[in-house]
Amino acid sequence: MTAFPNAFKNQMQHLLKEESETFFSALEGVAPVSLRYNPAKISELPAGLQQVPWASAAFYLPERPLFTADPLLHAGAYYVQEASSMFLEQAMRQHCKLSEKLRVLDLCAAPGGKSTLIASLLNDESLLLSNEVIRSRAHILSENIQKWGKGNVWVSNNDPSYISNSLASFFDVIVVDAPCSGEGMFRKAANSIEEWSPQAVNHCSLRQQRILHDIWKSLRPGGILIYSTCTYNESENELNLAKFKESCDFDSLKLSLDSSWGVTETVHNDIFGYRFYPHLTKGEGFFLSVLKKSGDKNVSDPKVKKNALSKAAKDSDFLKSWCNNPNLELFKRKELMIAVPNSLSYEAQLIESSLNIVSGAVELAELNRKGFIPIPAAALWTGLNKDSFNITELDLENALKFLHLENVNPEITNTAEGWQLMTYKNLGLGWIKKLSNRVNNYYPKEWRIRMSLDKLI
Ligand code: SAM
Numbered sequence: 001m002t003a004f005p006n007a008f009k010n011q012m013q014h015l016l017k018e019e020s021e022t023f024f025s026a027l028e029g030v031a032p033v034s035l036r037y038n039p040a041k042i043s044e045l046p047a048g049l050q051q052v053p054w055a056s057a058a059f060y061l062p063e064r065p066l067f068t069a070d071p072l073l074h075a076g077a078y079y080v081q082e083a084s085s086m087f088l089e090q091a092m093r094q095h096c097k098l099s100e101k102l103r104v105l106d107l108c109a110a111p112g113g114k115s116t117l118i119a120s121l122l123n124d125e126s127l128l129l130s131n132e133v134i135r136s137r138a139h140i141l142s143e144n145i146q147k148w149g150k151g152n153v154w155v156s157n158n159d160p161s162y163i164s165n166s167l168a169s170f171f172d173v174i175v176v177d178a179p180c181s182g183e184g185m186f187r188k189a190a191n192s193i194e195e196w197s198p199q200a201v202n203h204c205s206l207r208q209q210r211i212l213h214d215i216w217k218s219l220r221p222g223g224i225l226i227y228s229t230c231t232y233n234e235s236e237n238e239l240n241l242a243k244f245k246e247s248c249d250f251d252s253l254k255l256s257l258d259s260s261w262g263v264t265e266t267v268h269n270d271i272f273g274y275r276f277y278p279h280l281t282k283g284e285g286f287f288l289s290v291l292k293k294s295g296d297k298n299v300s301d302p303k304v305k306k307n308a309l310s311k312a313a314k315d316s317d318f319l320k321s322w323c324n325n326p327n328l329e330l331f332k333r334k335e336l337m338i339a340v341p342n343s344l345s346y347e348a349q350l351i352e353s354s355l356n357i358v359s360g361a362v363e364l365a366e367l368n369r370k371g372f373i374p375i376p377a378a379a380l381w382t383g384l385n386k387d388s389f390n391i392t393e394l395d396l397e398n399a400l401k402f403l404h405l406e407n408v409n410p411e412i413t414n415t416a417e418g419w420q421l422m423t424y425k426n427l428g429l430g431w432i433k434k435l436s437n438r439v440n441n442y443y444p445k446e447w448r449i450r451m452s453l454d455k456l457i
Pocket of ligand 1: 085107108109110111112113114115132133134137160177178179180207211
């Protein structure tokens with residue numbers, strides 16, 4: 001039996017009354033494993049797996065495989081994500097106009113579970129800004145976003161108040177998946193039990209209040225804020241939102257639920273909350289609520305103060321042959337050539353000149369004195385025109401060796417010299433450069449598989 005702090009036991013008994021016993025027994029069980037496919041990369045979904053009912057292209061696995069040993073994970077074909085948190089899809093489908101051009105901010109985004117989900121829901125004209133305040137985590141987020149392969153996502157590393165001051169009334173939708181006391185992860189990550197205390201709950205609640213207040217200004221009137229945590233206590237959930245309502249004007253939006261999902265709806269001060277408990281739903285603890293900011297007056301867009309991106313020179317026009325979609329504009333960010341959807345030229349200039357950008361749009365190539373070097377993100381991009389490249393399709397063993405940053409055996413590669421796209425099951429993984437006497441592996445060092453190869457093959 002897991003030893004939970006007494007204060008946590010009391011809190012759950014108070015919340016769940018006679019149900020608390022079944023709740024605590026569920027916490028002794030095994031956390032389900034689930035993943036969500038990337039519809040832009042995988043068209044044929046597996047048969048025979050149980051679907052996550054509130055999400056599309058998402059499944060439970062009967063047991064946890066060694067995901068690192070599957071090149072498809074590194075190709076961004078799927079994201080391993082806890083099932084309850086995929087409920088964000090319902091909030092977005094039911095309350096955000098996904099067929100229109102939207103500007104969406106995922107404020108607390110690392111490692112990227114919600115952002116990859118949002119990226120799959122948005123159309124290609126829309127913008128997703130995935131932000132993470134902790135620098136090292138922003139890099140992990142950027143890796144996951146690049147692997148997911150959409151060309152309309154930017155990753156930034158900024159404090160919420162900084163974003164609000166730079167981009168007032170800019171976003172149509174903001175997702176705040178707040179840092180929390182993590183009670184919902186007690187089954188999955190037992191170490192979170194040791195970090196829990198009533199003081200930690202209080203600290204989290206105050207921090208969440210601050211985050212909500214800090215980011216509110218950047219939501220346009222009439223815009224939607226989706227707030228979520230992976231914790232059960234009310235101080236970080238319903239009570240926090242009720243307190244927020246005392247100084248910020250919004251309506252709470254209701255979600256339609258299928259009763260078979262087992263999601264619990266709560267109402268506090270006219271605020272609807274949606275709770276996931278492991279004894280009622282197949283997933284970990286989760287809370288979500290949808291707020292609509294009052295007002296609908298048109299607010300003028302912030303001005304671009306300086307151009308952070310310059311137009312690409314004519315001699316880089318050949319890069320257009322790398323792109324399937326002609327509705328893209330090439331820009332230069334320092335030495336990087338990037339392709340931006342035409343619909344996002346203004347937004348790209350604005351956010352690139354206002355925020356600390358880690359990566360964004362699709363980064364195609366770096367120009368240096370000797371020519372250009374293709375960027376890993378381009379290999380993973382779903383808009384890449386593969387016909388423009390020599391390709392080597394790798395088998396499982398060679399794909400893992402490539403991802404491990406081993407020397408690539410020239411014998412297994414395409415005979416053509418120069419840049420080659422490495423693929424696995426027809427999905428891009430990265431680049432090599434084939435010379436007359438050797439092959440250089442250009443897979444990024446920071447992304448390489450670190451586990452020993454004999455454990456993988
Ligand atoms: N949304 C992510 C996903 O689905 O993969 C998980 C986000 S996690 C629950 C919360 C994130 O908030 C963490 O990455 C953490 O670094 C970040 N965070 C911590 N303090 C913050 C603050 N003061 N403002 C904004 N974000 C913060």
